[in-house]
Amino acid sequence: MADHTVKAYEEELTALEQTIGEMGALVLEQVSAAVEAISSHDLALARRTVDGDARLDLLEARTEQQAVRLLALRQPMARDLRDILAAMKIAGNLERCGDLAKNIAKRALAVGEGGLPAFANGSVLRMGQLVLTRLAEVIAAQRIRDVDAAIAVWR
Secondary structure, X not given: OOOOOOHHXXXXXXXXXHHHHHHHHHHHHHHXXXXXXXXXXXXXXXXXXXXXXXXXXXXXXXXXXXXXXXXHHHOOOHHHHHHHHHHHHHHHHHHHHHHHHHHHHHHHHXXXXXXXXXXXXXXXXXXXXXXXHHHHHHHHHHHOOOHHHHHHHHO
């Protein structure tokens, strides 16, 4: 984010960016754990993954509070305004990814100890790895503000 004359404003923008980074890391953990839980029939991991979704919900709420505070008190313009609005949208999308990871973990619990049929297990693992790779790429592109890398993931 750009340098500002008011140090507190810069710190608030940085805190918002850090919260988004924390959410991204947690989403990657959640998706990885969900895929592992369903493919390895690890019901304890599935339960921890379902429970872990609450942390993402809290981080999304924190992001929204930080963004609204910045909008209300600092009246940002141009790039700062775009960054703040983008952070709110990114947080919502990351939280949704966490919800989907929770749903996978719930499926692991529903399937139980027997797990998926052998023919489906390999496909789930491959799909999970693809999702994790793409998610990691887009999170990294956002963190370093690399538009070309983000577009490459989209394509």
